[in-house]
Every structure is written in structure tokens, then in C-alpha cells.
Amino acid sequence: MTVLxxxxxxxxxxxDVSREAQTAxxxxxxxxxxxxHTAVVGDDAEQVAEGLARDGVDTIHTVPGGDGFNHDVYVQTLSQLAASVDARAVLVPHTxxxxxxAPALAVRLDWxxxxxxxxxxxxxxxxxxxxLDGASTTLAVDGGRAVVTLRPGEWPPEDGTGETDVVPFAxxxxxxAVRSTMTGHEALTDPDLAEADVVVAVGRGIGAEAHLDAIFDLADAVGGTVAAASPPVKRGWVSAERLVGHSGVTVAPDVYLAIGISGAAQHLAGMRESDTVVAVNSDPTAPIFDVADYGVVADLFDIVPELIAEFHPDDG
Known part of the structure; x- marks a missing residue:
């Protein structure tokens, strides 16, 4: 049997989630x-495979499958490959x-x-x-085989190099049976956010869309990318591609600066793997302080200008 x-x-x-899946x-x-084993589907599979990790991976399969993602092609090709390598689990990024x-692939495999x-x-x-919501549940898989989607940010990306067989799979x-055609794609999450080293995230405490200029100035000062919890997104102040949380993107930056974020479980699910969390909130009982490495109980409108001045003294 294999893990695919x-x-x-x-x-x-x-x-990056591809190398995280390799670690898992x-x-x-x-x-x-x-x-x-690792599968790469698509006509550019050989090119893409060059960026995959090699250590700990026995075989990389390149599977021709058209120009871009196609649901029907993925289901057909991956079900055949899983059967060919006798996979016990097919691990797919939760994107x-x-x-x-993934669900259609599981149906095809009867897993x-x-x-x-x-x-x-x-x-x-x-x-x-x-x-989910701060509680974990472990599920035993009947039959011992399953298609599993992996939450991004939970495993470090595999980065080992070495010699691994790259084998075309026909x-x-x-x-x-291919009843869909991809005519284009539009990113629903900011790729820069998912891979950012520094994230400046804003929550309900910002109060109004007009106050966001200071958050973008702060992100520029610290060399970071702006993100948001659910309330600013729901109000239309911040685009959905910047949403961090269970319903948005998962991030794992070196520094996560949470400004005016209370710390709801839905949001924490998307940033808990951050190396260092710094929280600024006027409410000392805010749940965000439970996960913060450093916390500042203060009005964000006092702290943000000071931070900008600290990193950009000429602008302060």
C-alpha cells in the first residue's frame, strides 16, 4: 500500500500546500x-514537479491532464492512479x-x-x-482507506532535496465523461497573504472603513500584508480575499499582528500556527490574548500611530 x-x-x-501535504x-x-507517492496532474506536470520535495518521497507521478484544473479529469486520473499504487490514503490540500x-474522488473510489x-x-x-471552534475530534476511518483534505498551515512544508523517481502515469x-471546461480562474484569496512573513490583521475594533488607511500604513511600515477577521469583511470594508479563519485563508507567518480582533474561534483556526502573535485590544478579557505571545491592552488608535512612527520615524 502507499500514501498518495x-x-x-x-x-x-x-x-506551498503541496509540500505541506508531502510532510503529512x-x-x-x-x-x-x-x-x-506524490501526484501532479496537468500538461505542465513535469515543470511543476521540479518544485516538489524529494527526501522522504519515493515516487512522483506526472499525470497529463489538460491545460489548467478540470474537475472531471482530476477525478478520473487520480482514481486510476490511486488504484494503480494501491493507496491507503489520498491526501489533498483543503483549498x-x-x-x-476530493468528494467526487472519494465516491469514485468508494471510500x-x-x-x-x-x-x-x-x-x-x-x-x-x-x-472546529476550539474543540478537536478524532475519527476512525472505516475500512482503513480515505480521501483526506489537509488544513493549510498545520504541517511545515517539506523542503528536502534528493533523488526521487519521476514517473509519467498514462x-x-x-x-x-469530461463535462466541464475551465474558461479561467479568479483568486478568492490573496496569494501574498498565504505566504507572508508578517501579517497585520484587523477586526471589529477598527470601527469604520475610513480607519483602514492607518492599518495599510502600518503594514507598509513593517513590511507586512493586511488581513482581516470576519466583521470587516462582512461589512464590505475589506475584500474577502483577505479573510483569515475557518472560512478564509490559513496563515502561518513569522509575526501575526492582531489589531482590534476579539479572537473568535473561527478566526483563531486560521492563524494559530503563527510563530509570534502580537495582540492590541482595549478589552483585557478578549480571547485573542489567550493565544498571543505579546499583548497590549490599549486603544488601537493610540498604538497604531506609535508603531508607524517607530518603523517609519520620518513619517511620524
Missing amino acids: TVAEHCGGRLC GRELAEATGDPV ATGLDY PVVTDAVALHAADGLAVTRE ADVDDE
Whole structure:
């Protein structure tokens, strides 16, 4: 049996979640004693495969599959590859793309699908841990095989280099069963946000859209990217592509600066893997302080100008 991870890419660019999936696959394989395989689907698969990790990965399969993502092609090719390598688990990034095809792939394989996994276990058969609203649940997988989507940011990206076999896989695609065509794509999340080293996030405490200029000035001063909790997004002050949380993007920056964010569980799910969390909130009981490494109980309208002046003294 094998553990099969699926790489995600767009426009010839490999997404970091692909290497995170490789890490998850390697850890699961170490527990089961299985080899780890990685699949790259698409006509640019060979180019994309060059960016994948090699250490701990036994085989990388390049699978021709058209120009860009196609649901029907992914389901057909990955089901055939999973059967060919006798996969016990197919690990897919928990992204808009992964969630598009993972359930259909599970149906095709007649396996269960488990979404938004934060941990994998194999001591007593395959089990998957999910987390929601601060509570975790571990689910045993009937039959020991499953398609699993992995929450981004929960595993560090695998970055080892080395020698790994790159093997083309010739899938038998039924063109008549391909009933969809990709005409283009639009990013719903900011790619710069997902990979940012410094994130400046704003919440309900900002009070009004007009106050966001200071947040963007602060992000510019510290070399960061602006993000938001749910309230500013729902009010239309910040675009949805900047939403961090269970319903948005997951980030794991070196520094996460939370400005006026209370710390609802939905939001914490998207940033808890940040290396250092700095919170500014006028409410000393705000849940964000429970996860913060450093906390400042103060009015953000007093603190933000001081921070900008600290990093850009000429502008202060």
C-alpha cells in the first residue's frame, strides 16, 4: 500500500500546500511503513514537479491532464492512479480546488472523505483529527482507506532535496465523461497573504472603513500584508480575499499582528500556527490574548500611530 499526496498548482506555479501535504504524507507513511507517492496532474506536470520535495518521497507521478484544473479529469486520473499504487490514503490540500474534486474522488473510489484534517494517525488503523471552534475530534476511518483534505498551515512544508523517481502515469481519460471546461480562474484569496512573513490583521475594533488607511500604513511600515477577521469583511470594508479563519485563508507567518480582533474561534483556526502573535485590544478579557505571545491592552488608535512612527520615524 502507499500514501498518495496530490500537488496543487496554478499557472505553472507550485503552491506551498503541496509540500505541506508531502510532510503529512511522510509522517503518516512513517507510522504505517508505506512508501510515499506524490501526484501532479496537468500538461505542465513535469515543470511543476521540479518544485516538489524529494527526501522522504519515493515516487512522483506526472499525470497529463489538460491545460489548467478540470474537475472531471482530476477525478478520473487520480482514481486510476490511486488504484494503480494501491493507496491507503489520498491526501489533498483543503483549498477551493481540493474541495472541488476530493468528494467526487472519494465516491469514485468508494471510500469515505474526511475534510479539514489537522492530524493523521495510524496506530490502530487510519484515523483523522478535525478541529472546529476550539474543540478537536478524532475519527476512525472505516475500512482503513480515505480521501483526506489537509488544513493549510498545520504541517511545515517539506523542503528536502534528493533523488526521487519521476514517473509519467498514462491515465485512460474518457473524454465523453469530461463535462466541464475551465474558461479561467479568479483568486478568492490573496496569494501574498498565504505566504507572508508578517501579517497585520484587523477586526471589529477598527470601527469604520475610513480607519483602514492607518492599518495599510502600518503594514507598509513593517513590511507586512493586511488581513482581516470576519466583521470587516462582512461589512464590505475589506475584500474577502483577505479573510483569515475557518472560512478564509490559513496563515502561518513569522509575526501575526492582531489589531482590534476579539479572537473568535473561527478566526483563531486560521492563524494559530503563527510563530509570534502580537495582540492590541482595549478589552483585557478578549480571547485573542489567550493565544498571543505579546499583548497590549490599549486603544488601537493610540498604538497604531506609535508603531508607524517607530518603523517609519520620518513619517511620524
